[in-house]
Amino acid sequence: MHAAPTRYQLAEIGSLLADPSRAAILLALVDGRARPAGELARMAGIAPSTASAHLGRLVEGGLLQVLDQGRHRYFRVANDQVVQVLEALPLLRAPQQCLPKSTAGTRPLAFARTCYRHLAGRLGVAFYEALRRQAWIELGEQSVRLTATGTEALQTAGLLPHGAGQALAGRGCLDWTERRFHLGGSLGVAITEHLLRRDWLRRHDGSRALLLTPPGRSELRRLGIVLDD
Structure with a gap:
């Protein structure tokens, strides 16, 4: 059984998820793919420099990991536990009868x-x-x-x-x-x-x-x- 997080750990995770741009980056990676920073910037609708700052925070916070392929760097969700948390979060608030809207990507x-x-x-x-x-x-x-x-x-x-x-x-x-x-x-x-x-x-x-x-x-x-x- 996993130990419950401390209030500081929980607050840190919450701060990482609280920014809409970081949330958009995480949702773009929840399917398990690895993507470069430029593509994630476009998907989140933010400037590359802004995306780099957000990606740095997400990597430092343990939610993302970096894959180096030659001169290229790709980002992906750090592990299955992160995916499970991201998938479970909407269940905390959404009414039982309101299912997520299906899109071409989902x-x-x-x-x-x-x-x-x-x-x-x-x-x-x-x-x-x-x-x-x-x-x-x-x-x-x-x-x-x-x-x-x-x-x-x-x-x-x-x-x-x-x-x-x-x-x-x-x-x-x-x-x-x-x-x-x-x-x-x-x-x-x-x-x-x-x-x-x-x-x-x-x-x-x-x-x-x-x-x-x-x-x-x-x-x-x-x-x-x-x-x-």
Whole structure:
């Protein structure tokens, strides 16, 4: 269990997020891509010199990291924990019925993406709900585990290694676009890795977005997971 932040740490993070330009930079990077300073300046609508100052603060504050590629420097979100915080923040205020507006940039992420290496988005929520509906998982106080029936079904489908199913613990993870839960934890990670390995899902354009392939759609339908486009 992680220790709670001190009031000074919380205030420091709040100050980094409070500036609209820094917020725009972080949102431009939440999809997992690495971008140069000039591109981030354009996306945030600020001058390059202003962007450099903001990027310096975000790097110093531990929210971003720098990648040096020859003479070029790229910036990306420091780790998955930062992404999770950024995705969870809107859930603190937005009413349950008000979902984020979909844009061309967020649609791929809203449909399917990785979150802490497990499946999220509409597809992740549909997968989790199908597991619950078919009694393939049991919800405990602190974890989610596969039932014997669920273990057999997912192993038969090639989404879990034999002998590992019921030993893996999952957890419900609140989805920032759907406002419902998807499957996280080591169980969610293992299933997502196999979805990628079997080419049911593919990584999209260097971001966290995932594409559902035609074979993947067909096979997921066999598992009771149906999505209306």
